[in-house]
Amino acid sequence: MNRVVTLTLDGDLDSGIRVTLTWGTTDKSAEGKIMSRLAPNPEIYQLYTDWQQKYRTLEYFYRKPRLTPKGVYISSVKSCEQLVDELRNNINQWLNSRSDGFDQITNQLTTQLSRHRDIRVLIQTDNPQLQRLPWHLWDVWNNHDSVEFSLIPLEYQPTPETKPRNRVRLLAILGNSDGIDIETDRNYWQQVSSLDSSSCFLVEPTREELDHKLWEKEGWDILFFAGHSYSECNDKTGRIYINNEDSILINELMPALKQAIKNGLKLAIFNSCDGLGLANRLARLQMPQAIIMKEPVPDEVAQTFLRFFLEEFSQGKSLQKAVKVARKRLHYLENRLEKKLPYATWLPVIYHHPKAKPWSWPVSVSLEETAPPIEEAPSVNRWIKLALATVALLGIYGIYQLATEPNKLGDKISSGEEILDTTSAPYSKQRGVKLLAECQEPFRNYLGIWRQETREKVRNCFWTKTHYKRAIELLKESWQEHGADPETLIYLNNALLEAEGKNYYTIAVTIPMIDTPNQSEKDANGAQEIMRGIAQAQTEFNLGLFEDNNELIQDFPGKDFLNAKRGQRPERKGINNRIGLRVVIADDAHREEEAKARASLLVKQSSILGVIGHWTSETTLAAVDTYQNGKLVLISPYAMTTELRTKPRNFLFRTVPTTEDETDILVDHLLKIGQRQAAVFYTPQSPFSSYGWQKFKQKFQAKGGKIIKVRENDLSKSKFNANKALEEVRKYGETPLVLFPDGNITDALKNSIELIKTNNSRNLIVGGWVLYSPQTLSIEDSKLLEKVVLFVPWHPQSSPNQQFTEDTDKLWYGSVNPTTAMTYDATRTFIKALEMSKKPTRKGIQKTLASPDFSAEGATGTIEFTSNGHRKNPPGELVHIVPCPKSFFGLEFVPLEYSSCDHKQQD
Incomplete structure (x- = not known):
């Protein structure tokens, strides 16, 4: 039974609106009706018109509009957002009014939305101004993300009855x-x-x-x-x-x-x-x-x-x-x-149309890829022989290739059988992934081989390799048509190894698909940065296994520049010229309990020889002992907290600098420019953030510096008051602010950015790697960022490996950030360890990495480890923010010695 609520609006914004709310089912008359009025509100349409003008002149809208522009001028996203905030405030103040009994309509609407999840919402009006208003900004829809609005006219006549067709014309x-x-x-x-x-x-x-x-x-x-x-x-x-x-x-x-x-x-x-x-x-x-x-x-x-x-x-x-x-x-x-x-x-x-029956596609035929039919129906004896042979094959293949049962769909672990980055799921990618998923089904149910459907899948996956080859074509199509998606590239690599029957070793990488506040979408920025690093290293490694004329690698991402030719760069021909690298992705959702759960599942998959992760110190601390107890090497390219050293963990290695390395550079910078006092802001409950604060305080004071005590110093507070914090600091003159936000666990990053904006470039601000973020650049006003200096482990302009920088520009259509570079380093470290082992095992990998003779080359230079698994001579430098008209935000992070984004050094 289809539920529907109708909000009828009769009138206009200048003189007021008569409002009627009805509710019920589509096949019966209304169950109830409430009537009220809305006060005149001409201001709201003026706000919408102002926003409309700004929107229509946005710089990147005019790159490819479907409307010929009339009088183009550039307006910023920021001005649009300011108008949206005003619109949101106005529309909520107007619609949440209790005058004329309108709150009864709001209450009944909320009741209907709460009781019926898939209810349809119809807004009935003939007034174009009301039709254009952004009704979705009304906060009554919060927590009801399944709502989809439709507009319906006030005046209408019956629609003609027509016979349905079997296929759509x-x-x-x-x-x-x-x-x-x-x-x-x-x-x-x-x-x-x-x-x-x-x-x-x-x-x-x-x-x-x-x-x-x-x-x-x-x-x-x-x-x-x-x-x-x-x-x-x-x-x-x-x-x-x-x-x-x-x-x-x-x-x-x-x-x-x-x-x-x-x-x-x-x-x-x-x-x-x-x-x-x-x-x-x-x-x-x-x-x-x-x-x-x-x-x-x-x-x-x-x-x-x-x-x-x-x-x-x-x-x-x-x-x-x-x-x-x-x-x-x-x-x-x-x-x-x-x-x-x-x-x-x-x-x-x-x-x-109010009286039109909702029309759906009349057939259920999907666009999904189907396996090619069997050319002839084999005899019963032939089927029995094929089935027995296949069961034997699956047994051998399953033991050799999978070692444990395949990943279960929905377990947030995938080597290609499901899409974890749901923000990038074009249809061609979905089709390719579906084929890869079908090739894991026989391993989940050996006895299913007696079913014809399963036998066909076995044939298409393990005899003819049709599924893998078709998946490769679909994933390449997705890459070409929908952009450089790193998850797609990882699945392409894995499918290529299967299609060509190559042997491979397997490592895993953890990613954080983060829930946004409304829970309807994911924040995939961090996950994509991580996957770019491992996908690039995997691709340049695996492409070396294939001849240039191999049909499957034609149009393969990076083929023309990552597949090194003799004399151009160190040749990469797989391990012993025959073994490739397979990557498993695990999503820990940026939650500590999820990180532990993913770690437990990865440890159980004995084919996995090592793991790269997790994204923050908090999630790494939650999972590290699971890897230690399972004797599975974890290489951490991001967790900087020194708390990971509190007890021996010989299966943990870090390619990233530690918090101590970061604070050393920040302290030295402040003292070098004559700043001998500082106010520190951090997240007390975060091991990473609080340890950074402690180490900074200890080192700064040891060198004669003074820490100014500020009460409003907890960046994680939901009601953090930037003005109050700055008032406290400015009692001591233009004291530098030192920011140590946590790894996106709380509101610390948001509050840090608010502090930067409110500071208005009066006080110097120094901070950690977390602030090297698009959110910081989104401030957009370069004047507010003139005195911001940040620590980073790597920057493309000063990279010791310029070949890596050139490759990233080509593969990802632009420069990458330190997270990608550090992940690339971790992947190259595993590859080097695998190359040095005749028959790699988990314990063997650990011994290789712990050897004083171990050395690998990555994006940040030479990678070597101390006896406790930390990086020798860790990379690190300072960056600041300069105007850069060619970049998206009009700003760019550059090394401190550069005065502009065109590589000009400071005088």
Whole structure:
């Protein structure tokens, strides 16, 4: 039974709005109704208009818009965000008002949302200003992330009854594509295998051709448009550009559209800019359902939304659920480190006729890859022989290759059978991963070999290798079309080894997929930084196993520069020229209990010879003894706390500097520039942060420095008061601030950034590696960051291994940060240890690394260990922040001796 609530808004923002809330099921009359009023609020639409103007002129929107810009000027994300904050405050103050009994509507709405998880929310109004408002900013929706809004008109007439079809007929109009890419839209539609063969793609049609197709008697299920469009007449209608010369108002197609609806048209999708007027005009024609983009839409947003929507909708999900999933999947475009596309999730809008039955794709045929059929049906005796042989093969293969049972789906551990980075899951990647998952199924159930389905999977995975080869093609397609995703590259490497039947050794890496405050999305920035390092080392190592003319490595990421040729760089030909490197990824969610759980599972997989992780000192401390007790080497490229030394752990090695190394450099810098007093801010409950504070205090005072006591020094406090803290410090003049935030366990990083902003470059600020973060650069105002100096273990401009820096620029389309470099170092360390062992074992790896003669080369130079597993001569330097117009934030971290981002040194 489908539940629905309808919020009817009749009136306008200047004179006030009559509000009616009804609730019930879609197939019955309303169960209840409440009426109230909203006060006039013309200010809110002015705020929206101001935001709209800023949004439409965003610098990166104009890189590839679907709307020809009129009067371009550059506005920053920051100004947009300020207006969004004002909008959010205004809309909540307005809608949370208790006047005229509106709180009764709010309370009933909250009750319905709490009782029914998948309830539909309809906003009924004909007022374009109300239609454009960002209703999702109302805090009543908090904790109800399953809600998806639809707009419905106040006035309507019945929709015609039509007979359902078994297959979907699509009429796709690919209009004027000047300056944009709409061929990608076409490709996504053509991947939908359940489209009727009579579906039609009209490329830049004439007015007559379009009109003729709309009148076609057989009718269409979906009308799709991609190209340029915009709203006109105060959002009452819209214009589409059907070819390079002609544009038409949607009104001009009214007779043809009416007939198309009568003939069965159920859904219109306008994957183009500023579609509100188009939708309003379609609503007057009684169009059952429509999807439009409310504002100008960048190419990548339009294409990404369409891809995700089709993946869901073509498999039978309701329109609302498909749009909801596609909208959520746009979050990563808003939050990625580079080339952000802000407000992508604001753009898609559903229009729904109040009396139209929700329409879903009529067939359940999916786009999933299917195994090729068996060419002939073998005799019973042949099946028995094949089955027995396969059982034997699986037994031998399972013991040799897996050693333990394969990873269970959902255990947050994967070598390719599931996607852990859910922020980067394009459909081609999903299809490739599904094939890899199928190749693990026979190991989970040997007796299943008696089933034909399992026998076919065995054949496709272990005899013909069809599944692995097809997975490689799909993962390469994902890399080429959707960007340099490190998880994809790791799975590509693993699949390549399987497809070619290469022997390999296995190591694991832990990543932190962090929950965001609303729990609906993950923060994958740290995870991706880690995976870039191990993926690059794995790729340059494995590519050396294959001849250049091998078909499977054609178009393989990095093939043209990571696969070293003789004389260019040290040759990498696998271990003993025949053994590759397989990588298992484990997600610890950046939680201590999860880190321990992942460590326990990794220890049990005897094929894993070593682990790289965990991301912070806190999670490393939680898991380290599990590895020690399991006699599995853990190389830590990130955990700097000296607390890891408190007891002997001979299976722990660190390629990263320690907290003592960091504080030594910071103390020496302050004393060198004549600063002999400092105020320290840290997280008391964090081992890493508190130890940094203790060591800094100890070393600074030992060299004649003085620590200023500040009461407001706990960076983890939810109500940290930066102004109060600075008032205390400034009683002692312009005393430097020393910041030791924890590893993103609390609000310490956020509060540190607030302290930097509030300081306004009055006091010098020095801090640790944690602050080397996009969040710091997102302050955007270089004047606020002029006196910030940070410790880092590595920087690309001063890297001792410039070949690594050049390779990262090519592979990842830009420079990487210290986390990637330190992970690369840890991977190269394991590779060197494996190369030095004839028959590597866990204990053998430990002995090799502990040998005084051990040495490896990485991004940060030579890697050697002391007797207690810490790095000899650890890397480390200071950086500051300078303006850099070519970078995303307009700012960049550079070594302290450089005055600009173009490698100019200070005088």
